[in-house]
Amino acid sequence: MSAGLVHFLFLGAFLFAAGALAVARQRSFAGAVAGLPLMFGGAGLDLVAVSRFATAASDQLAGQAFAVLLAAVALAFVGVGAALNRLEAPR
Amino acid sequence: MDGLHSGLFYAFAAASVAGGLLTGLSTGRRRALGLALVAVGLAGLFADLDAGFAALLTLVAFGASTLLLLRPGGLRAEPELEPGGLLRQLGAALAGVVFLVLAYIAFRGGYFAGYQAAGSFSSAALGRILVGHDALSLEAVAAALLVGAAALTLFGRVRAR
Numbered sequence: 273m274s275a276g277l278v279h280f281l282f283l284g285a286f287l288f289a290a291g292a293l294a295v296a297r298q299r300s301f302a303g304a305v306a307g308l309p310l311m312f313g314g315a316g317l318d319l320v321a322v323s324r325f326a327t328a329a330s331d332q333l334a335g336q337a338f339a340v341l342l343a344a345v346a347l348a349f350v351g352v353g354a355a356l357n358r359l360e361a362p363r
Numbered sequence: 364m365d366g367l368h369s370g371l372f373y374a375f376a377a378a379s380v381a382g383g384l385l386t387g388l389s390t391g392r393r394r395a396l397g398l399a400l401v402a403v404g405l406a407g408l409f410a411d412l413d414a415g416f417a418a419l420l421t422l423v424a425f426g427a428s429t430l431l432l433l434r435p436g437g438l439r440a441e442p443e444l445e446p447g448g449l450l451r452q453l454g455a456a457l458a459g460v461v462f463l464v465l466a467y468i469a470f471r472g473g474y475f476a477g478y479q480a481a482g483s484f485s486s487a488a489l490g491r492i493l494v495g496h497d498a499l500s501l502e503a504v505a506a507a508l509l510v511g512a513a514a515l516t517l518f519g520r521v522r523a524r
Contacts, residue, residue: 274365274374278469280408282468283376285465287401288457290383295516296454299386306398306428308513310386313405313421314508320414336414338502343420345506349513350427 280321287314306310309346316342379404387458395432398425417492 316339323336324347340348378400396473409418464523 275369279372279376280412281469282427283379284406285462285469287379287383287405289462290387290466292389292458293455293463296458298390300426304516306394306432307386308516309398309424309428310383310401312509313401313512315423315505316417317408318403320412320417324412324414330404333458336417338418338505339409339414341502342422342509343417345510346425346496347420347424347450349517350424350431354431358439 277321277325280325281318284314284321286316287311287317290314305349306324308353309343312342312346312349367422368411369446375407375411377404377405392433395429398429398432402426402429 291307291310291314292310294310295304298304298307300303318341320336371416382397382400382402382404386395386401387397389397406418407427408423409415409421
């Protein structure tokens, strides 16, 4: 069966929900922050897929640019999580 | 997509789903393994969609998350999962609801088509308007919403302690 836009959207929705579940279930900062890139990754996958399947060929970079932005934001949150984890660690 | 790209999609999607389940439901090194699996799966999917730079940056972001979990402080500060806690159970239930709503939108939206006075429209046309024509404003609003939601989550955890 050929993979289409619906398949990518379904997978992005699953990754977003899995990230939300990881954030909701964990008590520590490190555990919670690790779920955020999952949510950003799911959203970025949806955007890239929509720009690939549902837009004209000249507009495909728009969704990719947003996915890159989301990955950078996720990386920034990982840094924030690392700093918070270091702050709360016993000396 | 042709057969090769579809096969790659299913392979990387399987890795992403397995990694997502491990990340959401387990702790410790299994959780780090789950993040690494999601990194490989997502990067492969981005590459399959001809988004090479996004794939590279995804690998970096998820690799950093995996290292954060694998460092001694990350594992030490991560307690075992507890079934109690009304807020956590509510959050897990809401995550399930979010998945159901997004999955419904994905399945229904892909086949949506209608008519109005100016002619026909579909989900593909809506995607062209949002991502193609108004990409910059959509990016600004969506990024603000996502950053705000994530910051609220972190701020709530800081205050809870």
